[in-house]
Amino acid sequence: MTVPVAVVGGGLAGSELALQLAGRGVPVTLIEMRPGATTPAHGTGLLAELVCSNSLKSDDAETASGLLKRELRMVGCRLLEAAERTRVPAGHALAVDRTLFAQAVTDLVEGEPLIDLARREQTDLDLPPVAAIATGPLSSELLSTAIARHFGEEHLHFYDAISISVSAEALDEGAGFWGSRYGKGGDDYWNIPVDRERYEQLVAFLRAAPVIERRGFEDARCFERCLPVEVIASRGEDALRFGPLKPKGLADPRTGREPHAVLQLRRETRDGALMGLVGFQTRLARDAQRELLTVLPGFREPAILRWGAVHRNTFLDAPRLLDAAQMSTRRRGLFFAGQITGVEGYMESIAHGTISSLNVERFIGGRDPLLFPPETLLGALQRHCAGGGGPYQPMNVNFGLLPELSARRIERKRLYVERSLASLRRFLDGSGIEPRS
Structure with missing residues (x-):
């Protein structure tokens, strides 16, 4: 007899996970609190409701978003099929009619005989022996409390502060130097000197640049602990020089002197292809973030790979708390999937649900988890959740x-x-999974 699985959360990851398991003959109870209980961001009781943009990003084969979609097509992603059936014209992007898309996913789930859709709020971890939590960045307060109690509150983040990250190829190699503050730690940072004139231009730009407004469910008081760079700039002409741009201990080897200010970047991937601007978490609008890189010295082009952000985003410290299959290290059989694990974006959440379904099934069968190749974006997502x-x-x-x-x-x-x-x-051939075209 096949072990039944409970999936908590009928968003993108949870819906994909449930459909994939049912498609392989595993009975699923999909628990979704809406419409009886809801969040400030949701407006319907439909599954897989898109609460922000209706775009699932580029479908161009030579973009990362496009490649992820091609990989997901090969593994038979169910929600991607629904998206393609409900797409709207958007150039190279895959955009959907959000209501038609959510309805299509709801119809798929309700039409699947092996899925029992339970419309109730899950407030604790009193779940069957095999369960997956996929409640996303707006997990309810009661369930978030239960998860925090399970892992320890310090490992559950309720807000994240994300600094801008750029392609290493965007950096002007003659504009900076490698090193660490006071020479401690080796050549870990790329340091770009900022002279007084450029610094004053930067402060003026940050004070005037447009920002993304907080949504109603994002409490302004929470941001004091992870201040956006534009807020720091508003607190005084020298605030940045005593904060993320402080030059202390960073003498320019070309002059032997400490610059007026220093912008630091650090590697965010082992090969150094992705570089993060240290301390540059921001709520600037995306066009303003691009312009920011033209105001700062040291960039040949504004090639942003990860946008800066400060927003509500309940997620786990996955590398510390979950194993390679995204199962709790404190309770066997309890899996986590989607944005609550620290993946970001619609397609990334769907992809994580797909990966999790394979590993939940393998756990039931007593087999080792599947680890996708590092050359694939599915593998890259898994390795991101393992930490760098x-x-x-x-x-x-x-x-x-x-x-x-x-x-x-x-x-x-x-x-x-x-x-x-x-x-x-x-x-896929070696794992016994039939690749789709």
Whole structure:
């Protein structure tokens, strides 16, 4: 007899997880609190409701978003099929009619005989022996409290502060130097000197630049602990110089003197392809973030791979709390999926639900978890959730997460895609999963 599974949360990851398990013959109880209880961001009781943009990002084959979709098509992603049936014209992007999409997913779930859709709020972890929590960034207060009690409150983040991250190729190699403050720690940071004139331009820009307004369910008081760079700039002309841009201990080896201010970047991937601006968490609008990189010295182009943000986002410190299958290290059989694990974005959440379904099924069968190849974005998502050594933060997929290729820049994206799809096909063949076209 097949072990039944409880899935808590009927969002993107939870719906995909439930449909995938049912498609493999595993009975599922999908627990969704809406419409009886809701969140400030949701407006309906439909499953997989998109609460922000209706865009699932680019479908261009030579973008990271497009590659992720191609990988998901190969593994038979159910929600991607629903998205393609409800898409609206949006150029190279896959955008959907959000109501039609959510209705299509709801119909799929309600029409699946092995899924029991239970409309109730789950307020605790009193769940069957095999269960998956996929309640997303707006998990209810009672369930969040239960999760915090399970892991320890310090490991559940209620807000995240994300600094801007850029492609290493965007950096002007002649504009900075490698080193650490006071020479401690090796050449861990790329340091860009900022002279007084450029610094004053930066402060003026940050004070005037447009920001994304907080939504009603985001409490302004919570942001004091993770101040956006524009708020720091508003607190005084020298506030940035005593904060994220402080020059102390960073003498420029070309002059032997400490600059007026210093912008630091650190590697966010092992190969250094993704570089994060230290202390540059921000609520600036995206166009303003691009413009910011033209105001700052040291950038050849504003090639942002991860946007800065400060927002409500309940997520776990996954590398410390979950194993390779995204199962709690404190309770066997309790899995977590989607944004609550620290993946960021619609397609990333769907992808995580797909991956989790495979590993829940394998757990039931007493088999080791599947680890996708590092050359694939599915594998990159898994490895992101395993952590990279620094503070854990939510992440969208990008080519900087993949092992670096030594090829001309103009060819590199195409080669990333070709390598990924070939690697995934071999992996699926070897795992007994029939690849889709």
